[in-house]
Amino acid sequence: MQDVLDTAVLDAPPAKAAPAQTITERMLEEFSFVGRWKRKEFKDGLLWDSWLTLRPDGTWAQNGTIQVATKPQNFRRDGTWTREEGTLVCAIGKSTLPDSSGSFTIDIAALIGDSEGLVGLPDFSWRQEMVTLAYIAYAGTLGEKGGQPTVLLELINRFLEELEPVNGKWDVVWGPGLVNAGFTNLVDTNVFYVVRDRRDPTRYVIAIRGTNPLSIYSILNQVSAVNEQELWPVEDLPRRKWPRVSEGVANTLKHLKRVRAQKGVPGTGLTLVDFLKQEVAACQSPLAIHTTGHSLGGTMSATVAMWLRELQGCEGSLSTRWDPKARCTIHSTPIAGFSPGDKRFAQHFDSAIGGTCDRLYNSLDVVPHTYAAEDMNYAKSIYEPMIDAGFAFKAAIDMMELQFTLSNINYRQVRDDTSALEGTLEPSQREFMAQMLWQHIEGYLKILGLSDFINAEEILTASD
Known part of the structure; x- marks a missing residue:
């Protein structure tokens, strides 16, 4: 009987290999998006040029400039983030921007694909x-x-x-x-x-x-x-x-x-x-x-x-x-x-x-x-x-x-x-x-x- 089982195992078709994960999929799975991102985006008719920091403790901070007319305006805001499948929901705590409250969402795949690069959480001296x-x-x-x-x-x-x-x-x-x-x-x-x-x-x-x-x-x-x-x-x-x-x-x-x-x-x-x-x-x-x-x-x-x-x-x-x-x-x-x-x-x-x-x-x-x-x-x-x-x-x-x-x-x-x-x-x-x-x-x-x-x-x- 054991010989039959051994033969059956040997004759079984090879298992299908799991499809290779994309870099984005792996980063999503491993929470590798935690770190510091350099971002440039056009939103609400304004050009945002900023650093976005996502910390492992569930807090975030963003600082940079918004192009208002021809003059850049410095801004800073922070808060907490939670993950809902492939999206980050960022609740705004403090902000130097007028009428800035509530929350905003970030598509993680888009963040990984569109940003200039992940720097990682800085280790300050x-x-x-x-x-x-x-x-x-x-x-x-x-x-x-x-x-x-x-x-x-x-x-x-x-x-x-x-x-x-x-x-x-x-x-x-x-x-x-x-x-x-x-x-x-x-x-x-x-x-x-x-x-x-x-x-x-x-x-x-x-x-x-x-x-x-x-x-x-x-x-x-x-x-x-x-x-x-x-x-x-x-x-x-x-x-x-x-x-x-x-x-x-x-x-x-x-x-x-x-x-x-x-x-x-x-x-x-x-x-x-x-x-x-x-x-x-x-x-x-x-x-x-x-x-x-x-x-x-x-x-x-x-x-x-x-x-x-x-x-x-x-x-x-x-x-x-x-x-x-x-x-x-x-x-x-x-x-x-x-x-x-x-x-x-x-x-x-x-x-x-x-x-x-x-x-x-x-x-x-x-x-x-x-x-x-x-x-x-x-x-x-x-x-x-x-x-x-x-x-x-x-x-x-x-x-x-x-x-x-x-x-x-x-x-x-x-x-x-x-x-x-x-x-x-x-x-x-x-x-x-x-x-x-x-x-x-x-x-x-x-x-x-x-x-x-x-x-x-x-x-x-x-x-x-």
Whole structure:
């Protein structure tokens, strides 16, 4: 009987091979459409040029431009998606487009066939995350509701969720803290906030905003106050060897030290040191404290890192010590910052924190080339021969150098051995000041591959 069965099996006609799957069918089956798509489509009489990100957690985001008449309009929207056979139903959550609500559908096969290509979900670097957190600190600076801590908290939280490099990774745990100095309380002078990493709860980042262009006090008393310097006390050095920082940096640090988180934001009533002391006491593991910021925020991120380093250990007043056992590590990512202090301060910083400092500066950004003498000489011809800085700018640099010489003061960048990020001239900006501003803001986004993810103007002007 077994022989008959064996013969029957041998004589049976070969089974039909399953038809080969098309690429589209395989992508549909494997959910391989999850990722980032570059799309161009003509819809509702408008040309849409955008990136569409479909995440495996069922959320989506789209950003790009819509061609309105002859002028492109930037837009961003996001929400959640569900799959119904061969269609994605995208429910719209937030959108910068007028009258944009409800949902829309995407035919998955058409998406795969018509798009320019699937890039895949980007894997962002630590540098890209730090730059994003630094730029988020500018949220609402030029908006209608700047200067209100609870409003700024909402904006910061919004961008922490909206911006791809940091989406779903960080929580605000202190602040934002605001400094209101000068002639009016309607304009905030400084803003900083603290976030904790969801992936590693022992990692914190202190993000410090750069200059508020609406704050005359900040421009005159923080950024430009460089003709005088103040001592930076170091316990194990004789006073004559103490480093010095600019008067403006010293002023800014004094303000940041005193700030308490206001009612309605995390850490209410606590200063930054109070908060860190509380977190260290509550955690059995050592914490990693990172500082970052852009422009003045970059300068202050290095300065705050050094200040926090001085307040580790048990020597001196315990009321000011946030890490009595000196178990925590301090890291800094200063972005586009000018020199905070003199050569001794740079040496002191490099010795204490240099090994965990990643200073980022664009080779074509004027700001980080101030105020060290050798750097300022380079700044005078930074865009030549394509763009001349002009007599007034060069004369101002010469006058500043003369003033430093007469006052017997000097400046040096922290980690001045750092290689620059290589910038390229922006052809659309033909005037010196326009090129300088573009390099200082947009230049970093372009160099670090963030231009498609971060709209600096949208962050600055956000109001709700």
